[in-house]
Amino acid sequence: MAILNRPSALNAITASMAARLNRLYESWEENSTIGFVMMKGGGEWPFCSGTDVVALYRMLNEGKTEECKALFQSLYKFVYVMGTYLKPHVAIMDGIVMGGGAGISLPGMFRVVSDRTVFSTPEVQIGFHPDAGASYYLSRLPGYLGEYLALTGEKLNGVEMMACGLATHYSLKESNPCYQTTFEIWQCLQVQL
Template identity: 65%
Template sequence: MQCLKSAAALLIRSCCNNNKSKLSHSFLTHFPQHSRSLSSSPPTEDDLDNQVLVEDKANSRSAILNRPSALNALNTNMGARLLKLYKAWEKDSSVGFVTLKGSGRAFSAGGDIVNLYHLINQGKWEACREFFGTLYTFIYVLGTYLKPHVAILNGITMGGGTGISIPGTFRLATDKTVFATPETLIGFHPDAGASFFLSHLPGHLGEYLALTGETLNGAEMIACGLATHYTNSEKLRLVEHHLGKLVTDDPSVIETSLEQYGDLVYPNKMSVLGRIEMVDKCFSHDTVEEIFDALEREAAETNDPWFNSTLRRLKEASPLSLKVSLRSIQEGRFQTLDQCLVREYRMSLQGISKQISGDFCEGVRARMVDKDLAPKWNPPSLEQVSEDMVDRYFSPLGESEPDLDLPTKQREAFT
């Protein structure tokens, strides 16, 4: 993965009203549609294969996430198929590079968390463990991939969708890209490698994104280094056609091709880029309580509505998730990609076990199943979240629940 560079930019709630409405639709109302499929007939092997399609090009392969009605939400099968395909392509001398894109109006809205919600409530712990283990292992393989990789992030790119794209060589954003890691709003934490790449953003932009779950558009992604290239969506067919004709395994040749169709864009004047010093001032603190205090102090002194809107956003999130997520980003700043994934796997299994809190299932219920948008967090306030509760998220799983075993001896880890 290329280093995430400087020049901070970021999401703002007013990032783009159209994009925001897409995010709201996908995050709050779409997932229940595909959760109902759990009661239907089991998918056939052909159906499973069709969830990730393959296109053979002159000297490359293209994987296409193909669950458009579910905004390409990732499940265990998709992770396993991607893992199998990518390992085979890495060994194939006829494959120079690989591209990944989504069908429909999303790259990927993240993990299929409604399916996960049902698995938890059905007590299918092994299936839950397999879900996280498979996807996290693929992310590590992508992050250590020996061939150039191009992720085309046209449309919604959230949660796990960011994890299966950002560790690759190139990330192409467009005017339709909507990036977010909104896990705190469902009682979870930014995972799938998010604690690695968010913590490497300029300043304390990562803490801001992780805690608020706010969105970035394509221009902001390119400005802060989450994307490497930007192209208006109307030119994507030309880009893909050109990439399909390339016969190369040279990253510089691919980069030149992407630049050939690139567009020069800048975050608009309402972007948080203009407030980056305030983001650092408020989100650089060691505790969530100190972040709240800093935002409240600035709100009182400046009468700037941005501080109050940020506070309102934070108050929508699970108090426990806020504290867990902040610590995760802080630790990620000093860890390699594999260390972050192993830790996040531990956190994810602890977080869905209901032994510490039931916030994940409650958050998914409130926002995606019943859609009453009124989660009852436990604990309900920051003051009631003990240090012990947070520590338990990061504690070992035990002998019966081993940590994630990544192929670090065969594949070099990120530093």
């Protein structure tokens, strides 16, 4: 199981996190004893707020453009790994699922949201385009919802994510035993299939 464990920074993705996720997922995919892979956010609430834009801002101000490039290269490589992953992948998207956080979770086979899930593409609010696979998953939403979300950065909750197809499973965080262990999560997903 991969746990994005930077809760004080809303589990924002750094270059080292993305590089480590790449290594872990590639090794897990090659390991025949692993039947499925799961990802969740560390801490009480956030899944992942996306790329660490605070760190990017600092690096740019310090002239560290190569480090900025490395962050995006690692993140985009991991988004590609997720989009082509061969094993079943479970993303427990409890809490904030924004920007790159959506990019690393939405390619998964099982996308579990809760009553506390908040999805958005907030990068558009700072003049950046929706990235990390957003052009793929937003373009497949019903009607013009994808275009609307890409242009406005509007938020969706867990129920809305289920309704438009961004999520495959919904759970109330407090009342669901599926949040206990990896094995219990897998059992619950098998029952719901």
